[in-house]
Every structure is written in structure tokens, then in C-alpha cells.
Amino acid sequence: MTATHEPATGVDEIDTDPAALHPITITVNGTTHRLAVEGRRLLVDVLRQDLRLTGTHTGCDQGVCGVCTVRLDGATVRSCITLAVQADGADVRTIEGVAPDTRTLHPVQQAFWEKQGLQCGFCTPGMVLRVQEILEQNPCPTRAQVREGISSNLCRCTGYQFIVDAAVEAAERMAEGS
Amino acid sequence: MKPPPFSYHRGRTVEHAAELLRELGPSARLLAGGQSLLPMLNLRLAEPAHLVDLGSAPGLDAIRRDGDLLVVGATARQAAVENSADVRSLVPLLAEAVEHVAHPPIRHRGTVVGSIAHASAVAELPCAALALDAQLTLLSADGVRTVGAEDFFTGAFTTSARADEIVAQVAFPVTGPGTGQAWSEFSLRRGNFPVAGAGVSITVADGEIVDVAIAICGVSDRPVRARAAEAALLGSRPDPETVAAAAAASVAELTPRGAGDLAAHILPVVAAPVPAWGYRASVAKSQVRRAVTTALTRAGGVR
Numbered sequence: 001m002t003a004t005h006e007p008a009t010g011v012d013e014i015d016t017d018p019a020a021l022h023p024i025t026i027t028v029n030g031t032t033h034r035l036a037v038e039g040r041r042l043l044v045d046v047l048r049q050d051l052r053l054t055g056t057h058t059g060c061d062q063g064v065c066g067v068c069t070v071r072l073d074g075a076t077v078r079s080c081i082t083l084a085v086q087a088d089g090a091d092v093r094t095i096e097g098v099a100p101d102t103r104t105l106h107p108v109q110q111a112f113w114e115k116q117g118l119q120c121g122f123c124t125p126g127m128v129l130r131v132q133e134i135l136e137q138n139p140c141p142t143r144a145q146v147r148e149g150i151s152s153n154l155c156r157c158t159g160y161q162f163i164v165d166a167a168v169e170a171a172e173r174m175a176e177g178s
Numbered sequence: 179m180k181p182p183p184f185s186y187h188r189g190r191t192v193e194h195a196a197e198l199l200r201e202l203g204p205s206a207r208l209l210a211g212g213q214s215l216l217p218m219l220n221l222r223l224a225e226p227a228h229l230v231d232l233g234s235a236p237g238l239d240a241i242r243r244d245g246d247l248l249v250v251g252a253t254a255r256q257a258a259v260e261n262s263a264d265v266r267s268l269v270p271l272l273a274e275a276v277e278h279v280a281h282p283p284i285r286h287r288g289t290v291v292g293s294i295a296h297a298s299a300v301a302e303l304p305c306a307a308l309a310l311d312a313q314l315t316l317l318s319a320d321g322v323r324t325v326g327a328e329d330f331f332t333g334a335f336t337t338s339a340r341a342d343e344i345v346a347q348v349a350f351p352v353t354g355p356g357t358g359q360a361w362s363e364f365s366l367r368r369g370n371f372p373v374a375g376a377g378v379s380i381t382v383a384d385g386e387i388v389d390v391a392i393a394i395c396g397v398s399d400r401p402v403r404a405r406a407a408e409a410a411l412l413g414s415r416p417d418p419e420t421v422a423a424a425a426a427a428s429v430a431e432l433t434p435r436g437a438g439d440l441a442a443h444i445l446p447v448v449a450a451p452v453p454a455w456g457y458r459a460s461v462a463k464s465q466v467r468r469a470v471t472t473a474l475t476r477a478g479g480v481r
């Protein structure tokens with residue numbers, strides 16, 4: 001038998017293949033998925049392409065616009081600048097998981113509907129998730145606080161007044177409901 | 179666009195991550211929150227062959243007091259630092275500066291240490307670290323060394339850390355009695371990088387300024403200390419004229435820079451207008467005046 005002399009390295013064998021697949025487990029809207037993804041796979045592409053949850057939109061791909069917003073372990077994040085491997089083990093909520101059932105809208109969604117908080121609807125999934133978070137942290141915000149809070153998300157239709165109206169309306173409904 | 183191909187490696191511990199960086203060589207990059215690196219990858223402004231993810235290394239997200247220092251670990255999120263009562267009471271300048279970084283969804287993932295390591299000339303946290311004389315702990319396969327903030331920032335997105343060194347933690351001196359701190363900045367839109375900003379820490383005893391540190395961002399290729407302004411204030415009994423003179427001195431020694439030089443710092447908002455240097459300098463002066471005035475009020479030393 002020939003002895004092989006491996007160079008002494010401090011780490012185990014390193015696989016430097018960019019196409020190597022990494023196993024991840026993510027729970028999306030309550031359903032747990034086991035996936036194998038390349039290192040460079042973005043969370044937004046896993047959601048939209050692999051899981052076919054196309055409610056999460058993609059716009060700027062550089063973290064600026066907020067249309068790709070999802071909630072990762074409860075907190076809003078940009079899924080376009082989050083790698084899928086970074087979401088391993090996380091609980092993800094997308095717009096598809098906001099309504100309590102297929103016939104009922106969440107109060108924030110209902111308020112967007114009634115107050116015309118959407119025009120083309122492109123920013124809406126991100127706006128709804130962000131407004132939901134704002135209201136969880138501050139159930140009775142002023143218009144200025146809502147405006148400040150949603151400054152993280154851009155609306156190309158510029159319908160900010162109505163989005164603020166919707167957030168204030170949703171806050172009132174949720175206060176009545178609780 | 180999407181990120182270019184890279185091989186992905188998860189650091190099991192900070193030491194393991196350092197070993198991976200050493201093994202993989204200079205084409206490897208560390209990944210923290212990814213809130214600067216991912217936009218750069220998507221825009222293909224960076225094409226590292228390998229990424230070493232520090233995100234799941236345990237024990238690095240601490241925000242804790244260690245004697246006269248407040249220590250922020252490499253993976254402590256900006257949102258966690260923002261919401262820490264310890265940071266607010268012990269290092270108020272850091273607490274105030276971090277509120278101005280981007281928007282909550284970005285602060286939910288971005289790290290304080292990652293922002294300092296990224297070393298953007300317009301970013302709040304490198305500038306605050308400079309004003310606070312923060313101490314950075316650099317860890318590599320060779321061991322650990324400590325570098326002061328002033329020696330850490332060496333140019334645009336450039337630091338004295340080697341490619342295989344990890345900033346394991348940043349330690350900020352805790353404020354004492356008589357010290358007031360303030361951050362002030364002006365940005366074109368909420369959540370954008372500032373045109374210019376200033377971080378100030380002032381200690382007043384018996385109505386006299388006995389210690390003062392001022393750092394400004396947005397006017398050079400790195401955050402800079404406003405030494406002439408500090409000298410104008412040190413030992414004085416501050417009144418509005420002294421403060422105005424110090425603010426005027428704060429940019430006097432700087433070399434004007436071309437627009438191209440500053441454009442590099444606007445990332446990741448590539449299409450954003452790039453304010454010219456003269457405008458930045460005048461904004462910087464106002465921010466110094468405001469931050470000094472607020473810091474003096476907080477130190478209890480203004481009449």
C-alpha cells in the first residue's frame with residue numbers, strides 16, 4: 001500500500017465548484033421546503049421560480065425599491081439581496097401568506113382595496129408586508145409615521161397618499177377588531 | 179442582474195471562516211449581512227470567486243459592555259444595535275448614527291461591523307467609529323491584532339485589514355459624565371447615503387470643553403477627523419461664534435475632489451445624482467455646526 005501525503009490543511013476538503021448545490025430548509029407561509037440551491041441563488045428567485053410564488057416581485061435587484069420585500073423570521077427584508085443559503089432554517093412569509101384564508105383579505109389588504117392603495121399593483125406586495133410590520137410595531141401611527149415607515153418602498157405610480165390612507169384605515173380596523 | 183458564479187462556504191466559527199479565507203486566497207470575500215455586497219454582485223461590480231459566509235458563526239452577534247468599552251460583534255445586525263438600550267445609554271452617537279443607515283428592512287440584515295469594514299466614504303458608521311476612536315479586532319489564521327479606527331480607513335472602500343482578515347468585533351468607548359454626543363447629516367432622500375454628515379463627542383467640565391472629537395463623511399475618499407475644528411473648540415467656553423468658527427475650520431484643510439472621485443461612493447444607488455464637492459463641503463460645515471451644538475446641549479454645557 002502506498003502512503004499518500006495530503007498537505008496539512010486547517011480545514012476539510014474545500015469544494016470550490018460554483019455549481020455545487022447546498023441543501024437548505026425554508027418554511028414558506030407555513031410549508032417546509034427542502035431544496036438544493038447554488039450559492040448564488042437569490043431568495044427572490046427561489047420564491048418566484050422554484051416555488052412559483054410570484055406575488056413577490058422583482059424590480060431593481062439592488063435593494064433600493066422594496067418590491068421584493070418578504071418577512072424573514074418576522075422582519076421585513078429585501079429578498080433580492082438575500083441569498084437563499086442565508087435563509088436556511090428561516091421562516092419566510094410572502095404576500096401569498098398574508099390573507100387568513102382564500103376568501104378573506106387581511107385588514108391591511110382590505111384597506112388597500114377600499115382606499116385605492118394600489119394602481120398598477122407592482123409595489124403592493126411589498127407595501128402590504130411593510131405596512132403590516134409598521135402596524136405591528138406601532139398599532140396607532142400618525143400619517144407622518146406611516147410616511148416615514150414606507151419610505152423604504154417605492155411606488156412607481158406615486159400613489160403614496162392613498163397608501164397612507166390605507167395604512168391609517170387598516171390601523172383603525174385592527175384596533176376595532178382587537 | 180443576478181450574482182456571478184462563486185463558490186459558497188459557510189464559516190462554522192469565526193476561526194473556521196478565517197481558515198477558509200486563508201485557503202481560498204485573495205479572490206475570496208467575506209459575506210456578512212450582504213446589504214452592500216449583494217447589490218455589488220447583482221450589479222457585477224464585484225466578482226469574487228468564493229464567498230465565505232460569516233452569518234451563522236455562533237457567538238458573534240453580541241452587543242455587550244466590557245469595562246469601559248461597548249463591544250459589537252461581527253454579526254450584530256444594525257437593527258439590534260439600534261434597538262439596544264445599552265447602546266443608547268453608553269454610546270449615544272452610535273445609536274443616533276445607525277438610525278440614519280438606509281431603511282429598517284436593510285437594517286434588519288445589515289451589520290454594524292460589515293458597514294465599518296466596507297469603509298464607504300459617505301457611510302454613517304465608519305464616520306461614527308472614527309469620531310469615537312473605536313478599536314477594531316482583526317482576526318486571521320495567524321492570530322488577532324487590534325487597530326484604531328483612524329489607522330483602519332486608508333482610502334475609498336480600502337482599509338488596513340488584509341483580504342484574509344476578519345473584523346471580529348468593534349469596541350466603542352463608553353461615555354462618561356459631562357459627555358454629549360450627536361450625529362447630524364443631510365441626505366437628498368430619506369434613507370439615502372448622506373451628502374455629508376458629522377459625528378461629534380464633546381466632554382464639558384466647569385463650562386469648558388475638555389475633550390472633543392469630530393469626524394465628517396462625504397468630503398473625502400474616507401471619513402476624516404476635523405482636527406482644526408477640534409483645536410478651535412478644545413479648552414474654549416463654547417458660544418455660538420466659537421462653534422461657527424470651528425464649523426468653518428472643519429473643511430478648510432480638505433482638498434477639493436472631482437465628481438468622478440465621489441461617484442464611487444453613491445453605491446448602490448447608481449442612478450443617484452452626485453453632489454459636487456463644494457456643495458458637500460458646505461453641507462458638511464452645517465452638519466458640524468449642528469452636531470456640535472446638539473452635543474454641547476446634551477453635555478449640559480451650552481448657555
Ligand SMILES: Cc1cc2nc3c(=O)[nH]c(=O)nc-3n(C[C@H](O)[C@H](O)[C@H](O)COP(=O)(O)OP(=O)(O)OC[C@H]3O[C@@H](n4cnc5c(N)ncnc54)[C@H](O)[C@@H]3O)c2cc1C
Nearest residue numbers: 063210211212213214215280288289292293295301345370
Ligand atoms: C438601498 C440601500 C441603502 C443603503 N443606505 C445606506 C446608508 O444610508 N448608509 C450606510 O452606511 N449604508 C447604507 N447601505 C449599506 C448597508 O448599511 C450595509 O448593510 C452595510 O454597508 C454593509 O453591511 P453588511 O453586513 O450588509 O455587509 P456585507 O454587504 O455582507 O459586506 C460588505 C463588505 O464588507 C466586507 N465585510 C463585511 N463584514 C466584514 C467583517 N466582519 N470583516 C471583514 N470584512 C467584512 C465584505 O467582505 C464586503 O466586502 C444601504 C444599502 C442598501 C441596499
Ligand code: FES
Nearest residue numbers: 059060061066080
Ligand atoms: S427588487 Fe429588491 S429592492 Fe428592488
Ligand code: FES
Nearest residue numbers: 119123155156157
Ligand atoms: S401601484 Fe404601481 S408601483 Fe405602486
